[in-house]
Amino acid sequence: AQSVTQLGSHVSVSEGALVLLRCNYSSSVPPYLFWYVQYPNQGLQLLLKYTSAATLVKGINGFEAEFKKSETSFHLTKPSAHMSDAAEYFCAVSSFGNEKLTFGTGTRLTIIP
């Protein structure tokens, strides 16, 4: 069984401030982890993925995430928030041999001007 928990359904940060979106996973086998972003009236866009290579993963739009096995976490960060980062963010997990992608409940990011 696999699952992800996203802490905080809604996060607000000021423009230029650090963005930190939290994701903890549960998996009985080594996980593959993904962060997706969804803008209004659009589908999901892949930000970055962890597939057992480097634990620090860099993605698009200045985002990065660090896989920490000891903490079962895969938090998403960005040093300086931009207004265009306002969106819904989903953490997701899959595993070898498992075609299913399990999503967290999502975090809505609001940027304060």
Added chain:
Amino acid sequence: DTEVTQTPKHLVMGMTNKKSLKCEQHMGHRAMYWYKQKAKKPPELMFVYSYEKLSINESVPSRFSPECPNSSLLNLHLHALQPEDSALYLCASSQAGTGSNQPQHFGDGTRLSIL
């Protein structure tokens, strides 16, 4: 621009209508997915096709009927839907047979409203 194209973008239908949602990708992906997404919720998996064969059906009601005519196309046939079926329907694709470490690529969805 997304590499997974879904049509139509919006669809309004009555409960007795029959309609189809279409999805197309030209990335050479051999796994394709249908998801249902309600407002402020994550996508819920409905069906998975792998090499044009249905591999996962998440106990979806029979009023939803998927079809994969070839490796680039995925359809979702709709019949006798209920108001609670109103949602955003997302299609996705990925490389198949690689142990699922490949990301899924999503279309922009079809927003379906049932009257």
